Amino acid sequence: MSLFIIFIFKIVTRNKYSLASKDFIIYSFFFALMFTWTGFIGQVIWKTAAIQYLWGYTILIVLYYYLIIENKSFYLISLLGGLFIGLYNEQFVAVLLLFCLAYFIERKINNKIINKGILFFLTGLLIGGVILIAAPGNYVRMDQMSNDQSISLLSQLIYFIHIFKYNLWPHTLIIAWIFILYFALAISNKNNKKISIVIYSLALITVIFVMAPLAYSYGIQIRLMLIYYIIFFIAMMQQFYDNQSIAVTTIYKAFKKIHILFLIGLLIIMGVMGSAYYSIYKFNQNRQKLITELHNKNIENITIPTFELHGEAQPYGITFEAITCDSNNTNNQAFAAFYGFKTVKAEDC
Structure with a gap:
């Protein structure tokens, strides 16, 4: 997580400021606000045990910094990084493929040199994507999706x-x-060429629709949104720090003058999230005691309380898969099987 935070800062500021600067405080506030409120941090913490998501995003961010910001090549590392990321999921591959194409088109139109490291990254990405699609067992998930694809593409969109x-x-x-x-x-940034703005704006809009087939089959799940939170946050913050217009410069200077308020805001955000996680910890401790008591009483069909904080089942920044009122729900069945019960459902249904 530390690498993820630091390298995004180095990207959006183009490595102009140190980690001990007021800029890092301001950036950290907006980072914390964005990635806690959306549930991003809660989700990647929950998923990291599967060696997914956060590791892949961090590798991608580090590669972006060295290939785009520092204009390094690192052919072998780019190839292996693309291969590793390509093995994640089809959404990852499609989103990055579109951005690579946008990069090539923008560089070609503006007669700029294309970093060969990006070509090696794209090669690895495509190889990884092909392996992912052709992997034994992947057809099961694809068949499940294809059952929902009889409706036209327009209707899905x-x-x-x-x-x-x-x-x-x-x-x-x-x-x-x-x-x-x-x-x-x-x-508003005079340093940006209009054609570049158009190309990358279209790319940002287009990549959103990559998740349309997935959303149609499974609904919009938070894991589908994670990569978009990263991309759009970086795009916005990078334009803020690159912008030399009078209005943005004035806002930037004002932010630096009140940086102590951003520090206080950052501490409040982290305090609220820390409190929420501590509440989950206490809830799980109490639930373990209840489970032990139910086993001692030989009760096989159980009803247990669900987690709530201040009346919210999904408190600030938390991703929490709760037990539902339906004993046939997948989460309920998994919980029952793990703890040795026949059925389990939530209280107050």
Whole structure:
């Protein structure tokens, strides 16, 4: 997580500021606000045991820094990094493929040199993607998705736009608002070429629709949103730090003057999230005691309380798979099997 935070800071500021600067405090506040409120940190902490998500995102961020910001090549590392990331999932491959294409098109139109390291990364990415799709067992998941694909692509897109617009968790519209901020910052920056703004703006919009087939089959799940939270946050913050317009420069200077308020805000955010996780810890301790008591009483069909904090089942920044009122729910069945019960369901149903 430390590498993830630090390298995003180095990317958005183009390595102009140190970790001991006021800029890092300001950046840390917005990072914490974005990645706790959306549930990103809660999700990657939960998923890290599977050696997924956070590790892949961190490798991608580090590669981006050296290949794009520092303009290094690192052919072998780029190839292996692309291969590793390509083995993650089809969404990962498709999103990065579109951004690589946008990069090549933008460089070609503006007569800029293409970093060969990106070519090696793309090669590894495609190889990894092919291996992923051809891997034994992957057909089971693909067949499950194909059962939902009899509806036309247009209908899927319309459905996706609808659920994207009205979805409350995970947060989806925050992506739209961040894009608006990114676009406003980009067009106000005189150093940006209009064609570059158009290309990368279209890329940002297009990659969102990569998850349309997945969302149609499984709904919009938070794991589908993680990569978008990263990409859009970096795009917006990078344009903020690159922008030399009078308005943005004035805002930037004002932020530095009140950096102590950002530090206080950062501490509050981390305190709220830490408190939520401690509450989960206490809840799990009490639940373990209850499970022991139920086993001692030889009760096989059990009813247990669900986690809530201040009346919320999904408190700030937390990803928590709770027991439901349906004993046939997958989570309920897994819980019952793990703890040796026949059935389990939530209280107060």
